[in-house]
Amino acid sequence: MxxxxxxxxxxxxxxxxxxxxxxxxxxxxxxxxxxxxxxxxxxxxxxxxxxxxxxxxxxxxxxxxxxxxxxxxxxxxxxxxxxxxxxxxxxxxxxxxxxxxxxxxxxxxxxxxxxxxxxxxxxxxxxxxxxxxxxxxxxxxxxxxxxxxxxxxxxxxxxxxxxxxxxxxxxxxxxxxxxxxxxxxxxxxxxxxxxxxxxxxxPHGRWRFDFRGEANHAGTTRLVDRRDPMLSYAETVLAARREAALAGAVATFGKIAVEPNGVNAIPSLVRGWLDSRAADQATLDTVVSGIEKAAREYADEHGVQLDVVRESFTPxxxxxxxxxxxxxxxxxxxxxxxxxxxxxxxxxxxxxxxxxxxxxxxxxxxxxxxxxxxxxxxxxxxxxxxxxxxxxxxxxxxxxxx
Incomplete structure (x- = not known):
């Protein structure tokens, strides 16, 4: 077989x-x-x-x-x-x-x-x-x-x-x-x-993080003028690792979609999917809320809009x-x-x-x-x-x- x-x-x-x-x-x-x-x-x-x-x-x-x-x-x-x-x-x-x-x-x-x-x-x-x-x-x-x-x-x-x-x-x-x-x-x-x-x-679930910024030219746009959602996303990935480690849980951004997805273009959208799991519900809630809080702070810092959607959850x-x-x-x-x-x-x-x-x-x-x-x-x-x-x-x- x-x-x-x-x-x-x-x-x-x-x-x-x-x-x-x-x-x-x-x-x-x-x-x-x-x-x-x-x-x-x-x-x-x-x-x-x-x-x-x-x-x-x-x-x-x-x-x-x-x-x-x-x-x-x-x-x-x-x-x-x-x-x-x-x-x-x-x-x-x-x-x-x-x-x-x-x-x-x-x-x-x-x-x-x-x-x-x-x-x-x-x-x-x-x-x-x-x-x-x-x-x-x-x-x-x-x-x-x-x-x-x-x-x-x-x-x-x-x-x-x-x-x-x-x-x-x-x-x-x-x-x-x-x-x-x-x-x-x-x-x-x-x-x-x-x-x-x-x-x-x-308990475990999947959350979609949509970071929306402004597409622009990678070679001519000054760093201070950018609304780059990739920065907010990258910082959020690190925050997920930090929050999970503090709580004894796990959190993973394992899937990402980028628009327009060009090498020489600042993204307009970075969409990342978070998978997080913990031994109990309270710990999982703490981890996910901590990740979302950090993500919103990073988004505000870079002039990026953030939407978070829970796509699935199993208690x-x-x-x-x-x-x-x-x-x-x-x-x-x-x-x-x-x-x-x-x-x-x-x-x-x-x-x-x-x-x-x-x-x-x-x-x-x-x-x-x-x-x-x-x-x-x-x-x-x-x-x-x-x-x-x-x-x-x-x-x-x-x-x-x-």
Whole structure:
């Protein structure tokens, strides 16, 4: 499975992946998922929001146990973020069949669409739509860098955009969702463990900072006469690093758009996107408000107008304790004993976090020896991946089998 997925959407120059929602690479990944489902005799479904499902047993029976993740990527992303969870889900089902496991509940494997938000700027679109956390009206307003709307992209890919929307009937069939994911950090590497259990996802969001100045000639405009938004933006990037360091949080300006974007032109607009995350809501609020305060001061100093728009936000997610404790029990962890499977928090968002408000969810992490993610250097050793499959199979057997 890994060899089949490896070339899809891989950029020859960077070595990273560009599997963006509703593109050719995304279609090829979807075709791969459908083939995996059908070769295993599973019932394949494409839901109203473009999420893919592979069912073992009757989907309508209810109390289903679901696992899976996503197949799309960030720009020049790594091979493991998302696909490891989907590949491991199919491998875990194969493992359970080799054990002659008898299923007492329906089991499903899912590929959620547009989890990374690389094309339209909003993460977890497929799960947000299903959970009703993204309205149809807001979804229709999403556009990529070329001005193509989400409905237009879906229609071009052969999916009916008029069908999108909340899917409470489908979610009501699910008793538990367990997502396996490569760890995006080094906690497991530092502890020496191959697999961990997620405790919570930090609150996080994305803010757009629009610095508007005055376009002018780079060679003839005196420095004192300039209203250069790039200066305000650059100072704000430094302020973000400073505020995050003071609070023990993280803040990143990782995307920028400049107009008119000429080497010999002072910009008229610099638009930067801030991603910030913290262990609790109060800390996150402090960081973002501190960054915005500094940005407004820099903008005033340079005669630049500033608009700040919060484009997305996800509050802290505490995974359901009962399901988390049951998974820990299945994997052999007793509260009174030494930790065999560590429980750890994460600053990364996931579909499991979005769905946690609607259904019981949990996550398993597989060790990442470098902690690098969202990069071609993202990596997990084969024996750790196998350990993840075994752990996921154990969990699914404990939750879905007699």
């Amino acid at each position: 890994w060899r089949e997925l490896q070339p899809i959407g891989r950029h020859p120059g960077s070595g990273g992946y560009r599997r963006f929602a509703w593109t050719g690479a995304d279609r090829d990944c979807r075709d791969w998922f459908e083939e995996q489902a059908r070769t295993r005799g599973l019932t394949y479904e494409l839901d109203r929001n473009g999420n893919q499902w592979a069912w073992l047993g009757d989907p309508a029976a209810g109390d289903a146990v679901v696992t899976g993740s996503h197949l799309d990527s960030v720009p020049d992303g790594g091979a493991f973020d998302g696909p490891l969870g989907v590949v491991s889900s199919f491998a875990a089902l194969d493992e359970l069949r080799s054990r002659n496991a008898e299923f007492a509940k329906p089991l499903a494997i899912v590929n959620f669409g547009d989890e990374e938000g690389a094309r339209f700027g909003l993460a977890c679109v497929g799960s947000r739509l299903a959970a009703g956390e993204l309205t149809v009206e807001a979804a229709r307003q999403l556009r990529d860098g070329d001005g193509v709307s989400l409905p237009q992209a879906m229609e071009a890919a052969g999916h009916d955009p008029d069908a999108i929307g909340a899917d409470p009937e489908r979610l009501a069939r699910i008793g538990a969702f367990v997502e396996l994911h490569v760890e995006q950090g080094r906690a497991l590497d530092l502890s020496g463990d191959r697999v961990g259990i997620a405790s919570a996802i930090w 802290v997610v505490e995974f359901e304790h009962a399901l988390r404790d049951e998974i820990a029990r299945i994997l052999g962890r007793e509260k009174e004993a030494d930790l065999k499977v560590p429980v750890l928090g994460t600053g990364a968002g996931h579909d499991a976090g979005i769905l946690s408000g609607s259904i019981p969810t949990a996550m398993l992490f597989v060790r990442n020896p470098t902690g690098v993610s969202h990069s071609p250097a993202e990596y997990a050793a084969e024996d750790d991946c196998v350990a993840g499959v075994t752990a996921l199979a154990d969990v699914l057997e404990g939750l879905a089998c007699t």
